[in-house]
Amino acid sequence: MTSLNAFRDRSDIELELQNAKLQNTNPIVYSVICPVQQNLKPDKTNNNVASEESDENFDEDIKIFQLTEQQTQMLLSNGECFTIKGSENEHCSIFSKDSSFTLRSGETSNTLLFVSDVKVPTSGAPRVPAETNVITTSVECSSQIYYEITDGRPRLxxxxxxxxxxxxxxxxxxxxxxxxxxxxxxxxxxxxxxxxxxxxxxxxxxxxxxxxxxxxxxxxxLDDSYFAHVAMMILRRLEEESYEVGKVPKDECIECLQTLEPLDVLQFVFGKLFGQSESASDLSEDAQTEKVSESRTGCDNNSNCYRLNDKSVCRLFAYYLLSQFDKMSSEQFEQIVRESLPEGVTWNYEHVNDCLITLEAPQKNREIVTYVKYFPEWELPDDLPEKRLTELWSAKGANSKWTLKELTPFLLPAVGNKQQAVTSLLTKFAKSSNDSATGQKVFTKRY
Known part of the structure; x- marks a missing residue:
């Protein structure tokens, strides 16, 4: 029989593992014991959201969080804090300053006891003497539940x-x-x-x-229609003044519009439509020789000159043309948008792949006409990924077909912006086939 006083240290256990030819394949997991702050303040939606600013009203209850090595590094080395958010009607989630995590509760078959003033033997410590004094201590609390922090996604x-x-x-x-x-x-x-x-x-x-x-x-x-109204005002100003491509003076452009719209709104919309032109050092020699004409445009140096952002302008015109109609034929839409875009802006469907969808409608003569519809991804409900996929099936109607390229921008935000997760989602909830007309791989509703 082994004496109760003959405690084994870590070296003894490691030696036994080596002799048994065992390898520890479990990932390193750390546990953090944290008092839970119960200072909940009602926000303007009548939900209770935990405030991280006050140190008052700590509950005596103890919560155990199981963290990975990377998460522990964020807390200890980087001095970062985790914030728990949630209300009575929703599950809690936990966040760092730049990442979202899922907070799950788990149960253990062992009961974890929390006691104070207990000294645990450390590796290399001297053996306990033969006569040991028995110390009585009370158990402060016990728990069979811990909380696991795993990668999650934001709900925006x-x-x-x-x-x-x-x-x-x-x-x-x-x-x-x-x-x-x-x-x-x-x-x-x-x-x-x-x-x-x-x-x-x-x-x-x-x-x-x-x-x-x-x-x-x-x-x-800014309401979408109001933003489009102000943006079109600015673009008309460009056309009236015939500013050169990439040489639009910001102050001069919006100066005469201040009587029509607030200055801060004009500056904000201008910033969404334009990007700052390249500095003189980044321009080619031919471009630098054109600087003599800048005085005529009101652009005294490149730091004050702006050029239209292709993506922003394409998205603006997509909304401007389609928001008043349920749908428009693809041919008509593309013709109008190409003729309407300002000089220097190139149309590209890649700029609008998360706010436009294509619909196919068979005609009496068996010809299939393709339509486009304004369908912004950010207006979709922030549900589970499979529910969002159901919304997409409904958007195109029964027996709708989607390519992976079409589905991806609508599904990525729902799966934490992980391309592999999009593929896994489609494997589970969709069926694939080759389109007989185009030969492309398409996805349709499984059931």
Whole structure:
């Protein structure tokens, strides 16, 4: 019989593993024990969102979080904090400053006991003497549940849902709205949306939201029709003044429009439509010889000159042409958009692959006519990936066919922007075949 005082240290266990020719194949997992903060403040949606600013009102309950080595490194070495968000009606999720994780509860068959003032023998410590004093201590609490943190995805659709009621509309529309509507700063919105700050900022920048980079200013979402109205005003100004491609002076361009629309809105829309031109050092010799004509355009140096952004302008015209119609024939749409685009802008379907879908309609003479429809990905519900796939099947009607290239921009946000996850989703919930007309691989509804 082994004496109770003959404790084994780590070297003894490692020696036994070596003799048994065993290898530890389990990943390294760390556990973090953390008191849970119960300082919950109601946000403007009447959901309870945990605040990370106050150190008051800690519950005595203890929560155990199981972390990977990388997550532990983020906490200990990088000095980063995790934020838990959730309300009574939704599952909690956990976030770092730039990533989203899923928080799952698990159970263990062992009961974990938490006691204070207990000294655990360390490797290399001297043997315990033959006579040992028995110390009595009380168990503070016990637990059979721990929380596992795994990779997740942000749920960003709620951000637009919260901002839409206070969206800035055209003057005629604003006059009809008299009721006071809640507005949000970025900090307030971040507490209510399941996403890291970096992911949320990137999402809002891609939408028509002002003041994204300022935590204290109230966010302003420009209504799509209002944004298009202001954008077309600026483009008409370009046409009237006949500015050279890539040499548009910002201040001069919007100066005469200040009497029609607020200056901050004009500057924001201009920034969405334009990118700054290359510096003089980046220009070719032929381009630099053209600088003598800049005085005629009001562009005294390249740092004040801007050029139209192809992607932004293509998306603007797609909305402008299709928002008033349920659909338009592909041939007619492409002809109009190519004739309407400003000089220097090249049309490319890649710029609008997440807001346009194509529909096929057979005619009486058995000819198939292709239509395009405005169908923005960011307006889809933020449900499970398989539910989003169901929305896509419905969008094109019964027996609809999608290529992988068409499906990808609509499914990527729902699977954490992982291309492999899109393929796995289609393997599970769709069936593939080769289109007899085009020979392309297409996906259709499985059931």
């Amino acid at each position: 659709a709620k951000a637009l849902q919260l901002l839409k009621p206070s969206a800035v509309k055209m003057k005629s529309d604003n006059s009809l709205t008299e009721a006071k509507i809640n507005s949000y700063t970025f900090h307030e919105l971040s507490q209510a949306v399941h996403a890291s700050d970096q992911e949320l900022r990137a999402y809002l920048r891609d939408r028509n939201v002002m003041h994204v980079d300022d935590d204290c200013l109230e966010l302003k979402l």
